[in-house]
Amino acid sequence: xxxxxxxxxxxxxxxxxxxxxxxxxxxxxxxxxxxxxxxxxxxxxxxxxxxxxxxxxxxxxxxxxxxxxxxxxxxxxxxxxxxxxxxxxxxxxxxxxxxxxxxxxxxxxxxxxxxxxxxxxxxxxxxxxxxxxxxxxxxxxxxxxxxxxxxxxxxxxxxxxxxxxxxxxxxxxxxxxxxxxxxxxxxxxxxxxxxxxxxxxxxxxxxxxxxxxxxxxxxxxxxxxxxxxxxxxxxxxxxxxxxxxxxxxxxxxxxxxxxxxxxxxxxxxxxxxxxxxxxxxxxxxxxxxxxxxxxxxxx
Numbered sequence: 160x161x162x163x164x165x166x167x168x169x170x171x172x173x174x175x176x177x178x179x180x181x182x183x184x185x186x187x188x189x190x191x192x193x194x195x196x197x198x199x200x201x202x203x204x205x206x207x208x209x210x211x212x213x214x215x216x217x218x219x220x221x222x223x224x225x226x227x228x229x230x231x232x233x234x235x236x237x238x239x240x241x242x243x244x245x246x247x248x249x250x251x252x253x254x255x256x257x258x259x260x261x262x263x264x265x266x267x268x269x270x271x272x273x274x275x276x277x278x279x280x281x282x283x284x285x286x287x288x289x290x291x292x293x294x295x296x297x298x299x300x301x302x303x304x305x306x307x308x309x310x311x312x313x314x315x316x317x318x319x320x321x322x323x324x325x326x327x328x329x330x331x332x333x334x335x336x337x338x339x340x341x342x343x344x345x346x347x348x349x350x351x352x353x354x355x356x357x358x359x360x361x362x363x364x365x366x367x368x369x370x371x372x373x374x375x376x377x378x379x380x381x382x383x384x385x386x387x388x389x390x391x392x393x394x395x396x397x398x399x400x401x402x403x404x405x406x407x408x409x410x411x412x413x414x415x416x417x418x419x420x421x422x423x424x425x426x427x428x429x430x431x432x433x434x435x436x437x438x439x440x441x442x443x444x445x446x447x448x449x450x451x452x453x454x455x456x457x458x
Contacts, residue, residue: 186224209251221410224260244268293318302367347375
């Protein structure tokens, strides 16, 4: 419920005293509100659960808001990712379940347990269905050096080679410059799988795709966990001939994007989250969820 001045009001309609409460909320904008609207609604709901004497409050938040603001990279800049962590803890959250954090150090922002699930353990199955496994015609690339671990780990599971790219943003002009950090002949005539945790306006991804095209790549498949796809993103996907397929999880709503982009294939990660919740409730370990592959539905 919202008041006329847009303030949010939350009320828990059932008795949750001494119960383990799981609150699902992902950190992005939608037709119902902005990132800030959804974050504030979540904080109020956590507070309501705490004041209702819930035994525990676990926040299941696949896409962590303000995750890209995880470091103080210039004078007088805020550490917004840490601020969100403080707000969640102060509101009363006792545990967080996240997915593919933009930076692993965000887990250290919290004084409560944080589980960072890996969507690639689910999204790897559609890649195998394309015949990628142990196929020398495919290589894997990361548009950032910070994604090296994810890139090489996934490539090892698929039995293909992996390479890094470096994308830097000019602080004066704002333009992104992408460089392939290997011999260009390594991707010449190959099908490249571009792996990233997040895609917003797709400026970085398109820059990386163009660089791979200049190196002689025959085709690019984009695999991304959190598809924000704001602004010109969908038009950029549709207009890029070298980009033939985009695999994206449903950590954020993708129904509208899928209808306007035939290249988009949505991979359902709900079963992975459900298994994590079940493990938490039964006291079982998370090891299989972090390292195993789970065959889930695609749409």
